[in-house]
Every structure is written in structure tokens, then in C-alpha cells.
Amino acid sequence: MSEPRLINRALYLQRLGFDAPPAPTLETLRTLQLRHTGAFPFENITTLLGEPVLIDLPSIEQKVLHDGRGGYCYELNHLFLALLQDLGFDARGMSGRVVMGHPEGAWTARTHRLSLVTLDGVRYITDVGFGGMVPTAPLLLDNQAEQLTPHEPYRIEQHEDGYTLRAKVAGEWKAMYIFDLQRQEDIDYAVGNWYVSTHPESSFTKQLMVARTGDGWRRTLNNSSFAIHRIGSESERRQVAGVDELIEVLESEFGIRVPVQEALKRVLERVMEPA
Template identity: 85%
Template sequence: MSEPRLTNPAAYLQRLGFEAPPAPTLETLRLLQLRHTGAFAFENLTTLAGEPVRIDLASIEQKVLRDRRGGYCYELNHLFLALLQALGFDARGISGRVVMGQPEGAWTARTHRLSLVTLDGVRYITDVGFGGMVPTAPLLLDSLDEQLTPHEPYRIEQHADGYTLRAKVANEWRPMYIFDLQRQEDIDYTVGNWYVSTHPESSFVKQLMVARTGEGWRRTLNNGSFAIHHMGQDSERRQVADVEALIGVLQSEFDIRVPTDPTLMRTLERLITPQ
């Protein structure tokens, strides 16, 4: 059974600034990853609306490319992998365990999707769906060195169970996620997505999380707390007062076409109202 294919890769590439399909090179991969994290926001509005998050390729294309929405790892990294494969990259999906914000040594559920790309025998990880700390460049897998990106530096630690991705934040190497290269099938992503989008203890059903990158900045929105993080400078922060203002921020700062769903509106109002 063949893998599903993108229905309109040309329109997808145009959103990323390419008028013609680029060659499958490292420079192309770098440009695609950087532009993707700027063009398509990380967001979890669907879960907050109480709707199922559909992760088949056709549904993701409709939502992200035609409905002008964003998504999270099971959507954005699936879409991105399909594009890489359409361009001729040697790429496949892998998965990991998010440990950002957890105590050192924590071992969490396998709920993150990313991709492995091999170029001329050299292996890289690429990820466009990791929220406010998404790497904005592909990272060499088989290197222990600090790796610079257009945003924070990252490094990959190797250990008996796989790898740990760390980012340098405030001069501290903080763990982001643990991952390995185990083969993944659609059912593995279906199970992870089901947990993330429906489990009552999942942060994706309990709070609004939105992120987008740009040249020298990251924008994040957590419930009503909006921030612009400038690389090497202080962050700008403000509270969003009401749902109307929140929708304005989602549209103007994250380029998201917000669905007019009554359940979503009620949920957003509850999340930004001081308890």
C-alpha cells in the first residue's frame, strides 16, 4: 500500500517562498524548516473546541493549507514529512517523549512526532512541531557538539535508550525531549495523538498553547499570556483581556484564521478569565 501524497505541493511550497520545487539538499532543508516555523503556527484550538484532531494527510492539508490554521506535532510534522518525501528527501517519521519542564531524568509518554532525514549518509533530525522551543534548523544526529540555529543553540546527547535533545536557555542546557529511531507506523501516531488530544491530564486539553517564530524572535501565547521573546534581549509580555482581543492576537500575531465555534469561544473565555 503506497503512502498518501500531497494533493497540491506547489501551493504548499508557495507558502514557504518557493516558486518551483527545490533540490533535496541540506540548504533546502534548512530553508524549509526555518520558513515553516514562521509560516505555520503551533496551536491546539481544535482540542479546546472538543473536536477530534484528524491526522490523516488529507485532513491536515485541508486544515493547515486551505483553512489557514496551524496545528501540533502530529499534524505539522506529518505534513512536513510528506513535503520532504515529495521533494525526494530520504526521510521518515520517528517519535519521542517530551521532558521540557520536567525534572532531570524524567521519562514521559511517547507523544511527540518528528522526522529523521539522511543526506549523503549523514543523519539529521528535523522538527517543525515543538511549540515555543521548536528548533529552527535541522540538527546533526551523530554529533555531541553545540549546534547553532537561527534561534537558540541545541545539542543532542546520546545514551543507551536513544537521544536527548537539549536547548540552551538562559545559559542552561535544558532537556526538550527524548527520542529514538524506532520504526513508527500510523497506529503509533494514532495512539499518541489520541492521548494528547483527549486525555484529561494532557496539557493540550487544559490550556491554550500557540507559538510562531520569525527573524530574531519567538511569539508565544499561553492562555491569556502573550509574549514576544527577542533573541539575546528581554521579552515583551502582556495579558490579553478578553476573547475578542485574544482572537485579534491569534489573527495578527500568529496568522491563524480562528474558527467561530461556540464551544471554543466558551473555553477560551474560561481560560483567560482570572480564577
């Protein structure tokens, strides 16, 4: 049974600044990826509420395009891949192992979704769902040199088991995730999403994580710690005081239409408590 096509392509493209479907070129891919990370925030409110994260395409479209929400990799990169394929790109899904924040050489579970795009025989990875360090441009797969983006530089190292994506953060090349080109099916994403959204050891069930990009900046929110990271200058950080202010930050700084309910307020109170 084939994957359903996008229902709301015109609305999706309008949110990304296109009045008509653009041609499937590298310049289009660059523009789409940059604008996507600015238009649709990374966020995990649903997992904190203990609600199921639906990753079928109609459910994602409803949540992101109509309900004023964002999502994480299994939602945002699924939606983005559907758009790319609908526009005529040669693109397919892949998966990776997030190692950011782990010791060098760590080997974690497959819990990240990204995509591979081939243009005129040249392969790129594209990713709009990697939180506060999401690449804001497609990256050449078969090139181990430093690659510039509108934000940080990245590089892709090839090794026996696949590839490692690294970002240059504060002068250091830090590993973001490991990935390979193994074929993935819906069930693979369902398993990864189930783990991320339900396992008691998953960080997605224990802490609030929100991110969005803009012209020369990244905004991040981890529990009650809000930061604006400006390219080439010091980050601005502050602690959010109280649930009402936290909801205001989610709405004003990240553009999220917060589903205000007593259950969510209780969850936000919990994540704001000192560890």
C-alpha cells in the same frame, strides 16, 4: 496500502517561498524548516474544542493550507515529512517523549512526532512541530557538540536509551525531549495523537498553546499570556484582556484564521480564568 501523496504541493511550496520544487539538499532542508516554523503556527484550538484531531494527510492539508490554521506535531511534522519525501529526501518519521518542564531524568509517554533525514550518509533530525521551542534548523544526530540555529543553540546527547535534545535557554541547557530511532507506523502516531488530544491529563486539552517564529524572534501564547521573545534581549510579555482581544492576537500575531463560534468563545473564556 501506500500513504497518499501531497495533493497541494505547489501551494505548500508557494507558502514557503518556492515557485518550483527545490533540490533535496541540506540548504533546502534548512530553508524549509526555518520558513515552515514562521509560516505555519503551532496551535491546539481543535483539542480545546473537544473536536477530533485528524492526522491523515488530506485532512491536515485542508486545515493548514486551506483553512488558515496551524496544528501540533502530529499534524505539522506529518505534513512536512510528506513534503520532504515528495521532494526526494531520504526521510522517515520518529517519535519522542517530551520532558520540557519536567524534572531532570523524567520519562514521559511517547507523544511527540519528528523526522529523521539522511543526506549523503549524514543523519539529521528535523522538527517543525515543537511549539515555543521548536528548532529552526535541522540538527546533526551524530554530533554531541553545541549546534547553532537562527534562534537558540541546541545539542543532542546520546545515551543508552537513545537521545536527548537540549536547548540553551537563559544560559542553561534544558532538556526538550527524548527520542530514539525505533520504527514507527501510523498506528503509533494514532495512539499518541489520541492521548494528546483526548486524555483529561493532557495539557493540550486544558490550556491554549500557540507559537510562531520569525526573524530573530519567537511569539508564544499560553492561555492569556502573550510574549515576544527576541534573541539576545529581554522578552516582552503582557496579559491579554478578554476573549475578543485574544482572538485578535491569534489572528494578527500568529496568522490564524480563527473559527469564531460560541463554543470557542466559551472555551477561551475558560482558559483565561485565573488558575
